[in-house]
Amino acid sequence: MSGRKPFEEALDHIFWCDACNVPLITDVCGACGGPARAVQLSPPGDVRFCSPFERDILHRLLTDMYGADPIGDRLVLLNKIPGDDKTDEVIVDGRTLAVMAYDLVKQGYVLDLRPDGAKVLMPHATKKIVNVDVPREKHLNGKGLSGSCVTGSTPDVKAGDVVLLKVSESFNGLGVARVDADRLANPVENTLKVRKIGSSKVRLNDRVATMADAVEANRKRLQSMEADAISVIRGVAGQHKNLPVTVSFSGGKDSLVVFNIARKAVNKLKAFFVDTGLEFPETSEFVERFAHDTGVEITVQRAGDAFDQNFPAFGPPAKDFRWCCKVCKLGPITSLLNNSKGVITIDGKRRYESFQRGHIGTVERNPFVPGQIGVFPVKDWRAIEVWLYIYMEKLPYNPLYDLGFERIGCWLCPAALQAEYVRMKDLxxxxxxxxxxxxxxxxxxxxxxxxxxxxxxxxxxxxxxxxxxxxxxxGLSLKPRAGTGMSLSMIKGISPCTAGGYSLEGVLSSGKWPEPDALKEMLKTIGTPSYSEDLDVMLLRAGKGTSKMFAGGQIYASSDDRAYAQRLFGDTVRQVLRAALCSKCKICVKACNRRAIRIDGYLRVDESKCNRCGKCTRACVIARYYDKLTGNKENYPKSIS
Known part of the structure; x- marks a missing residue:
């Protein structure tokens, strides 16, 4: 599994029926019965319909840059591709016309034409046009043109602009201006670079299709996909007849689809919505309205002020440091689904959404929520299939999708695109x-x-x-000032002890050292601790070694076994951090199947039940992000368990 690329089995194309002028998710049109042509997509191929907000941006870019928008009311698809931020291929009538992207430096959207886009624009454009006189038989693609070839241009051309190159009505293309309009005709320098130029013609389809046309052309295939998803849900529910079936309803499009499918698959169904305390108002209102309109009870589990309580210790969450998800989402879920028999949860995760989800299975057990069986019946669906299904079933959806958001989550989510984060400012x-x-x-x-x-x-x-x-x-520095935040500095790496064996020594700098009683309880999960009030030092005996913790932040570990000393040091630091930063989310409580842990002011361990398996540590958000919290680059094994 580890050697596979996340999207190596992803589809790299959709289909297009030119007769009906609609996108297809199969190679035969369900409306006219005719064959379809393949439209290549850049990976991962999670193509979707352009939202009204995105369409407005595209219109503005086309008219501002080229003085025309020939697309009109046609269906526009956007295909997400790799880029610095929000970046999409623009597909119209089955042709890729441009790439629209949010520029992080310019802090605005930019448009980069493709050859088909230049040819579609040429009869309509009034800006960014350069007339050139070049021999048609000569291969010019990728070449530079001197100013002697330029016979005229519109005055708005600036250096770096993607421009339309016009030789005649039937011979044209696009290129990049290397200078402003007033220098384009300079005969002593190459003032243009040709991207592509030729005599091929591209024009838009005479037929302008609607979303209803697209739905009808794909209805049979969508119904087949729905039937497959229903079979998956019924199959899992049949294998675990004693377990309740729930739906994780986030207020997003994917959970909306699985909710609708699950209602058709099983009779008894419960839905839950986790209010992280950071939800968009539009999302909370949509969930409430949806529950009222459908008559289905949706249990709301609230995280309250968990984010605010943990921010001082953790700082802002990050794409690679999502402590907020565990504290504000996973914690409430574990409390909600505290069922000793287990639970089946239908979830809308799709593998096309991100690299992290590229390998999800159809059925998986949640390692953080004991007893929860996750079912992902639409894991292989693409965004276009999700949206076609929504339109086919006439499902109401979250209004944020029409307002510029590709995915719906917390309003301050670090995983969101900067373009969406800026959009939050407007709303x-x-x-x-x-x-x-x-x-x-x-x-x-x-x-x-x-x-x-x-x-x-x-x-x-x-x-x-x-x-x-x-x-x-x-010219920005990305390094925080020394002494700020939390850090782990090694005084001495792994080295032989003078008394024999091996030891490590470091200093943990943090704004908060745990109370001795809280630290002592946490350390019970890896060994036997004792505390000296006179010396203000904690001693831990664990298997083949010992460690010491001093209130000033110094941590020392030793063992006759070199590897064990390393593991013990890393695990000791983790328990210190857990004791200092515990958010009382109770995920560790749910992870312990021996019921050896409870929260009573702070975490408490029943030593008669604890077998030091390490499950509570592995489930802890603090221990998971140990290296991110401390900035420590040492790769210590996760546990001595």
Whole structure:
């Protein structure tokens, strides 16, 4: 499994019926019965319909840049492709006309034409046009053209613009201007670079189809996909007849579809919605309205102020540090689904959504919620199939999709695109300003610049190349001031002890050292602790070694076994962090099938039941993000268990 690429089995195409002018999810049109042509998609191929908000952006870009928008009321598809932020191929009438993307540096949308887009635009455009005189028989694609070939241009051309190259009505293409309009005709320099130019013609289909046309052309295939999903749900429910069936309803499009399918699959069905405390108002209102209109009870489990309580210790969440998901979502879920017999949960996760979900199975047991069997009946559906199903079933959906959001989650989610985060500012400026102010306070305390927040760098702990490039371009430092936040500094790495064996020593710097009683209880999960009040030191005896913890942050571990000493040190640090930062989410309580843990002011361990299996540590968000919290690069094994 580890050697597979997340999207290696993903579809790289859809189909298009030119007779009906609609996209298809199979190679035969369900409306006219005719064959369809394949339309290639860049991976991962999670193509979707363009929302009204995105259509407005596309219209503005086309008219601002080229003075025309020939697309009109046609169906427009967007295919998400890799990019620095929100980046989509624009597909109209089964042809890729352009790439529309959000530029992190410019903090706005940009449009990059493709050859078919240039040819469609040429008869209508009034801007960004350069007339050239070149021999038609000469191969020019990818070549530079000197100003001597330029016979005229519109005055709005600027260096770096993607321009329309026109030789005649039947011979044209696109290129990139290397200079402004007033220098294009300079005969002593190459002022243009040709991308593609030729005599092929591209025109839009005479037929303008509607969404209803698209649904009818795909109805048979959608009904077949629904039947398959129903079979999956019934199959799992049949194997576990004693378990209740629930639906995880997030208020998003995917959970909407699985909810509708699950209602057809089983008679007794319960739905739940986890209110993280960070939901968009539109989402909360939609869930409430949906429950009322459908007459189905949707249990709402609230996280309350869990995020606010944990922010001082953890700082802002990040794409690679999603502590918020466990505290605000998984914690409430474990409390809600606390059923000793287990539970079946129908979930709308799809493998096309992200690399992390690229390998999800149809049925999986949740490692963090004991007894929960997750069923993912639409895991192989693409976004276009989800939307076609919604339109076919006439399901009401979250209005945020029409307002510029591709996916629905928490309004401050670091995993959201920067383009969507900026969109949040337009819709809810008060919440946006409050969160920005909080981020700016955190950045200032950490010695980071305001631009660190404004450009979205807070959304990563370890910044990807695209953000490192932006930082270099802006001249920004990404390193917090020394002494801020939490860190683990090694005084001495693994080394032989003078008395024999091996030892490690480090200092954990944090704003909060745990109370001795809380730390002592946490350490019981890995060994036998004892505390000296006079010396203010905690001693832990664990299997083949010992560790010591001093209130000043010094941590020492030793063992006759070199590898064990390393593991013991890492595990000791994890328990110190767990004791100091415990959010009382109770995930560890649910993870312990021996019922050896309870929360009473702080975590307490029943040593007569605890077998030190390590499940509670592996389930803990703090232990999971140990390296992110401390900045420690040492790769210590996860547990001595």
């Amino acid at each position: 809810h400026p008060d919440r946006f300003d409050e969160w920005q102010g909080r981020l700016h306070q955190w950045a200032k305390a950490s010695g980071l610049s305001p631009e660190y927040v404004d450009l979205g760098f807070w959304r990563w702990k370890a910044h990807p190349p695209k953000m490192l490039n932006v930082a270099r371009e802006k």
